[in-house]
Amino acid sequence: MLIKTTARAALIAALALASAAAWPRAASAETVLRIGMTAADIPRTLGQPDQGFEGNRFTGVTMYDALTGWDLSSADKASVVIPGLATEWKVDDADKTKWIFKLRPGVTFHDGTPFNADAVVWNVDKVLKQDAPQFDASQVGVTASRMPTLASARKIDDMTVELTTKEPDSFLPINLTNLFMASPAKWQHFYDKAEGADAKAKSQAAWTAFAKDAAGTGPWKMASFTPRERLELVKNADYWDKARVPKIDRMVLLPMPEANARTAALLSGQVDWVEAPAPDALPELKQRGFKLYANEQPHVWPWQFSRVEGSPWNDIRVRKAANLCVDREGLKDGLLAGLMVPATGTFEPGHPWRGKPAFEIKYDKPAAQKLMQEAGFGPNKKLTVKIQTSASGSGQMQPLPMNEYLQQALAECYFDVQLDVIEWNTLFTNWRRGAKDPSANGSNATNVTYAAMDPFFALVRFLQSGMAPPVSNNWGFINNPKFDELVKKARQTFDPAARDAALAELHAASVDDAAFLYVAHDVGPRAMSPKVTGVIQPKSWFIDFSPISMQ
Amino acid sequence: MLAYIARRIVYVIPIVISVALVCFLLVHITPGDPLVAVLPADASQELAAQLRAAYGFDRPLPVQFGLWLLRALHGDLGNSIATGRPVLAEVMRAVGNTVTLALAAAIIGFTMGVLLGLIAGYFRETWIDKLATSFAIAGVSVPHYWLGMVLVIIFSVELNWLPAVGAGPNGSNSWAWDWAHLRYLVLPAITTSVIPMGIVTRTVRALTGDILSQDFVEALRAKGLHERGVFRHVIKNAAPTALAVMGLQLGYMLGGSILIETVFSWPGSGFLLNSAIFQRDLPLLQGTILVLALFFVLLNLLVDIAQAAIDPRIKRG
Numbered sequence: 001m002l003i004k005t006t007a008r009a010a011l012i013a014a015l016a017l018a019s020a021a022a023w024p025r026a027a028s029a030e031t032v033l034r035i036g037m038t039a040a041d042i043p044r045t046l047g048q049p050d051q052g053f054e055g056n057r058f059t060g061v062t063m064y065d066a067l068t069g070w071d072l073s074s075a076d077k078a079s080v081v082i083p084g085l086a087t088e089w090k091v092d093d094a095d096k097t098k099w100i101f102k103l104r105p106g107v108t109f110h111d112g113t114p115f116n117a118d119a120v121v122w123n124v125d126k127v128l129k130q131d132a133p134q135f136d137a138s139q140v141g142v143t144a145s146r147m148p149t150l151a152s153a154r155k156i157d158d159m160t161v162e163l164t165t166k167e168p169d170s171f172l173p174i175n176l177t178n179l180f181m182a183s184p185a186k187w188q189h190f191y192d193k194a195e196g197a198d199a200k201a202k203s204q205a206a207w208t209a210f211a212k213d214a215a216g217t218g219p220w221k222m223a224s225f226t227p228r229e230r231l232e233l234v235k236n237a238d239y240w241d242k243a244r245v246p247k248i249d250r251m252v253l254l255p256m257p258e259a260n261a262r263t264a265a266l267l268s269g270q271v272d273w274v275e276a277p278a279p280d281a282l283p284e285l286k287q288r289g290f291k292l293y294a295n296e297q298p299h300v301w302p303w304q305f306s307r308v309e310g311s312p313w314n315d316i317r318v319r320k321a322a323n324l325c326v327d328r329e330g331l332k333d334g335l336l337a338g339l340m341v342p343a344t345g346t347f348e349p350g351h352p353w354r355g356k357p358a359f360e361i362k363y364d365k366p367a368a369q370k371l372m373q374e375a376g377f378g379p380n381k382k383l384t385v386k387i388q389t390s391a392s393g394s395g396q397m398q399p400l401p402m403n404e405y406l407q408q409a410l411a412e413c414y415f416d417v418q419l420d421v422i423e424w425n426t427l428f429t430n431w432r433r434g435a436k437d438p439s440a441n442g443s444n445a446t447n448v449t450y451a452a453m454d455p456f457f458a459l460v461r462f463l464q465s466g467m468a469p470p471v472s473n474n475w476g477f478i479n480n481p482k483f484d485e486l487v488k489k490a491r492q493t494f495d496p497a498a499r500d501a502a503l504a505e506l507h508a509a510s511v512d513d514a515a516f517l518y519v520a521h522d523v524g525p526r527a528m529s530p531k532v533t534g535v536i537q538p539k540s541w542f543i544d545f546s547p548i549s550m551q
Numbered sequence: 552m553l554a555y556i557a558r559r560i561v562y563v564i565p566i567v568i569s570v571a572l573v574c575f576l577l578v579h580i581t582p583g584d585p586l587v588a589v590l591p592a593d594a595s596q597e598l599a600a601q602l603r604a605a606y607g608f609d610r611p612l613p614v615q616f617g618l619w620l621l622r623a624l625h626g627d628l629g630n631s632i633a634t635g636r637p638v639l640a641e642v643m644r645a646v647g648n649t650v651t652l653a654l655a656a657a658i659i660g661f662t663m664g665v666l667l668g669l670i671a672g673y674f675r676e677t678w679i680d681k682l683a684t685s686f687a688i689a690g691v692s693v694p695h696y697w698l699g700m701v702l703v704i705i706f707s708v709e710l711n712w713l714p715a716v717g718a719g720p721n722g723s724n725s726w727a728w729d730w731a732h733l734r735y736l737v738l739p740a741i742t743t744s745v746i747p748m749g750i751v752t753r754t755v756r757a758l759t760g761d762i763l764s765q766d767f768v769e770a771l772r773a774k775g776l777h778e779r780g781v782f783r784h785v786i787k788n789a790a791p792t793a794l795a796v797m798g799l800q801l802g803y804m805l806g807g808s809i810l811i812e813t814v815f816s817w818p819g820s821g822f823l824l825n826s827a828i829f830q831r832d833l834p835l836l837q838g839t840i841l842v843l844a845l846f847f848v849l850l851n852l853l854v855d856i857a858q859a860a861i862d863p864r865i866k867r868g
Contacts, residue, residue: 036716040826041634050589050633130601137605138589138635145594208635227636227644228826229722229818256716257825258813260700264715265816268707425831470596 030249031550033532036265036274040257042231045222046211047182048127048139052394053451053541054275055142056178058253061542062233063110064180064216067101067120068173072536072544075295078351079540081174085115085181085217089173091494096168097151103159107240109183110215110222117155122184124153124163133199134187136207147175148456168492170499174454183215219244219546220251230254244546247534251545266290266527272550273528279337285527293537294523296341296348298452301397303387303406303517304462306435306444306476312383313444313476317375319514323361324368325413326519331405336398339525343518345511346452346459352500353455355508361518368413382416388440389447393424396449397522403447406519434469435476445517446475453541455503460487463510482509552859559855566848571623574840575616578833585833589632606632619837628838633830638838641823646805646842648723649812649819652743653804655736660744661751661797668755668793673782675760683752690749696810699742703814706738713737716816723818739815743808747800754796758789791862798854805850806843 037058039051047064049055061069069084071077085104092098107115125132127143128150144150149165150172156162165172190209196202214222217240220233231253235246254271256262259278266274267281267288277285277292286292303322305313313319328342344361347354377383389399400421407417420443422430430439431448440446450473452458461467463483467474486509490502510516528535534547579585586602594602603609607618622629628638664687671683707715719725719732726732762768762785771781807821816822820843827835 040822040829044634046635136635137602138632140598141586141590141594141602144598145590148595204630204635208637211635226722226724227634227641228823229718229724254717254816256816258816261703261716261814261816264700264703264708265717268703268711268715270707270714270716425829472595 031247032250032252033248033273033545033548033550034252034254034271036254036256036262036271038257038259038262038275039255041228041255042225042253044211045214045225045231046136046139046207047123047180047214047216048143050142053453057542059231060180061218062220062251062545063214063218063222064182065107065218066179066181067103067176069177070538070540070542072538072540072542075536075538077539078347079298079538079542080352081177084177085120086176091168091170096492096494097165099163099165099172100156101161101163103161104240105159107217108238109181109186109217110236111183111186113183113185113215115181115217116158117161118158119181119184120161121153121155123179123181124150126182127179128152133191133203134184134206136203138207143179146178146454146457147172150175150179168494170491170494171455175456177454181217182210186210186213186215219246223250228255244544246546247549248545263527266529269529272532273526275524275526277525277527279339279525282337282339282525282527289530290527291530291532291535292525292527293535294339294525295537296539297522297524297541298347298458298539299395299449299522299541300343300346300452300458300516300518301340301395301402301447301449301520301522302343303445303447303519304475305516306440306446307478308435308476311435311444311476312385315375316514317371318377318383319517320359321368321371321375321413322410322415322517323359323514324364324371325415326406326409326517327363328519329363331402331520335401335405336520339523340397340520341523343521345507345518346516347507348521353458353503353507355504355506355511357508357511359512359514361511361514365412372414377414379414382411382414384416384418385445386418386420386441386443387445387447388420388422388427388430388443390424390427391421393427393449395451395522396424396447397520399447402519406517431473431475432469434474437469448475449522451541455490455506459503459506459510460491463487463506463515478515480513483513555859556856559852563848563852567845568620570844570848571620571841572616574837574844575619578836578840579612579615585831586632623838623841628841629834631827631832631835633832633835638834641835642820642839642842644723645807645818645820645823645839646846648718648726648817649805649807649821651726652736652739652812652817652819653801653807655740656743656804657747657797657801659740660747660800663744664748664751665755665793667748667752669759669782669786671752671756672759672763675756675763680756684756687749687752687756690745690752692749693745695742695745695808696814698745699738699811699814702738702742718816718818739811739817742811742815743804747797747804750800751793751797755789755793758792759785762788791858794861795854795858798850798857802847802850805846 039054043049043051043055043059045059049059065085067084067086068081070079071082072079085107086101087104089099089101109115126134126136127140129135149167149169151164151166154162187206187210191202191206194202194205196205212225219236219239221236223232223234225231233251235249237245239245256265262274263278263281265271307314332338332340332342389403390396391400403419410417420441427448431446433439461472462474463478464487465479465484468477486506490499490506493499493502531551533551534549537543585608590599590602630637631641667683667686671680674680703715706713714735717735719735768781771784807819809821809825812819812821813825820839824839827839
């Protein structure tokens with residue numbers, strides 16, 4: 001009797017499943033692009049996204065604009081800074097801490113209110129002026145650290161603002177790509193309606209409300225938001241840059257932190273596009289007709305050397321030997337299934353900040369062995385080095401297998417590599433404490449990947465002696481007067497072409513000094529349905545969704 | 552009975568305070584910066600100090616705990632550092648989704664477990680027993696996240712019958728008990744149900760076998776009671792222990808599974824915990840652990856009371 005009942009239930013379940021297969025899919029004239037993100041939550045929507053540059057990619061440059069932006073129109077050229085909500089800018093000749101930005105006329109926020117100088121001042125104050133009603137501590141960290149010298153903003157007239165920096169800093173226009181313009185009127189509307197014990201509580205409530213119903217000036221407008229589940233954006237048909245009005249009507253962003261889940265969602269047709277598909281599934285995705293995109297990103301997977309007294313990396317021959325002993329092509333084609341670009345510096349040829357390093361980073365084992373022998377090491381006298389790394393982490397690619405690959409490769413050049421594997425957040429926190437701190441646990445290199453979007457993040461924070469812990473990320477306490485001088489020169493050169501040349505000089509000097517073990521650049525792999533067309537994957541952390549169509 | 556219930560409720564108070572203290576301390580003694588979600592490693596020292604003060608992390612730990620407990624007693628678990636959203640609302644939404652999943656899994660797992668356990672216990676040492684026991688062992692042994700992935704490959708990728716991820720066509724906000732939504736529940740619920748199904752099967756099988764071998768069953772049969780009547784006695788005697796096991800299993804399921812909810816992108820408490828852990832979002836982590844721990848305490852209380860109601864000997868103890 002029991003068995004009969006179970007069999008009947010199973011039959012009913014099978015019929016139910018079969019009927020699901022025949023379930024009609026809702027037809028819609030609206031074109032919808034569904035994207036599976038790697039993030040576990042929707043990045044913050046209130047203007048200053050969290051979750052690093054993936055956050056900016058999905059809820060920053062989509063819904064908002066900044067005074068300056070990135071050129072995302074080419075897959076071949078380096079992505080450079082272009083005008084955004086500012087049409088032009090220049091530094092004051094008499095006082096190099098003051099900049100004049102001319103604003104783009106005729107731009108409106110998604111709530112219909114005008115974008116003007118007041119809006120710029122309001123948005124600067126939201127992260128820099130602690131007594132401003134809209135000041136929000138939760139937005140400060142991800143913003144102020146990316147524009148470390150900006151001090152204040154002042155309205156000159158409706159379409160002109162003056163920005164002041166703490167010291168002369170030619171990087172400001174690049175840094176400003178990180179300050180997104182939110183609608184002050186919309187926030188004020190929420191503030192007026194908010195309940196709270198005091199102004200701070202009301203302000204916090206207003207930002208929470210704003211995050212659910214945000215207004216920027218970007219090519220996409222917020223349509224609906226379910227925290228941790230989905231964000232729906234619709235095209236802004238009135239976008240100021242007519243060439244970048246989206247071709248798709250609606251974009252749905254879904255957090256899917258697990259790579260296999262994302263891949264399954266794509267394979268089953270539940271989404272049209274996934275970020276970072278499971279590497280093992282790439283051949284199957286290709287075979288089933290899905291399109292794969294990848295391109296060099298401004299990202300570096302390095303070993304950052306300790307240069308404190310007694311560190312084995314203080315000998316430039318050892319640093320150069322390590323750089324010459326790694327077969328990066330082998331790493332790319334073997335372990336990473338093609339999903340990396342071999343790193344020969346922070347920037348590769350073609351980038352305006354690459355320069356002309358004399359030291360050519362390539363795989364040359366005999367040369368590496370020779371350098372090690374000159375430094376006093378050999379098959380019977382190996383050099384022990386200890387590397388602190390993590391088992392996973394944002395941007396870390398596949399840290400353990402990659403480090404084990406390096407361990408094997410460097411063993412052939414008389415290195416004895418020991419790995420100190422710790423949890424990702426701890427590694428990240430230790431990064432700030434430096435090689436002298438007990439948290440380094442005796443390591444003489446750390447393996448934290450870094451974004452190389454702007455000169456401060458790519459070069460200055462690692463190479464300038466003043467950036468040693470606890471100030472910033474010069475973990476290894478590099479103290480090279482030449483670097484300090486070149487940083488100063490780059491920061492105080494205000495003609496963009498000359499500034500780029502100064503940065504190229506700094507980069508070339510760092511490569512010549514083998515300041516890092518440069519290993520790989522990530523390539524931001526993504527897979528999508530053949531229905532998705534018009535995709536241009538630039539050499540950037542970001543992508544422009546505007547030219548994309550659905551067949 | 553009322554005195555027993557009152558006594559059990561009084562016991563809950565120190566347990567709850569201890570749980571709150573332990574979960575506060577646990578998240579604070581783990582290494583890493585609590586502001587990592589909003590403070591990049593390249594932020595200046597000045598900025599770090601400013602934010603530490605803004606979030607109250609510059610105060611001594613006992614003060615932080617006292618303030619947190621005071622707010623928690625007023626139903627305020629603070630705001631998430633990463634999102635700025637109130638923790639209580641985040642946790643309750645996630646718990647609601649996990650409850651939906653846990654109940655569906657409990658219906659499948661407990662029904663199958665009791666049925667298989669009774670059959671196996673009744674037909675002990677026969678091929679039916681062996682089959683049911685193998686099923687139970689497989690349920691307990693197979694890694695559920697692996698099973699989840701296999702089910703996704705078969706039913707979502709290959710057959711395209713059921714969705715691979717998510718909690719409804721438009722998210723869990725618009726959840727409804729219709730097939731359009733239930734089809735999102737099928738695979739995660741089956742995956743979640745296999746372990747409780749296996750445990751319940753083994754428990755019920757052992758209980759049924761033991762009870763059937765007891766003298767009073769022989770006496771019942773000798774008195775001429777038909778098998779259905781004997782079975783009713785068996786069930787009644789097995790119920791308190793089986794109920795306790797099911798209560799614990801339901802507790803585990805209500806706690807959410809980080810692995811299953813991540814594999815299916817099911818926005819429950821496991822998914823939330825995963826996110827809170829990776830973002831080192833202390834208020835969210837503390838709030839989620841506290842609410843889940845309270846669920847366990849409450850569920851154990853209810854199971855104790857239910858057991859006492861079924862078996863009067865318990866309340867005397």
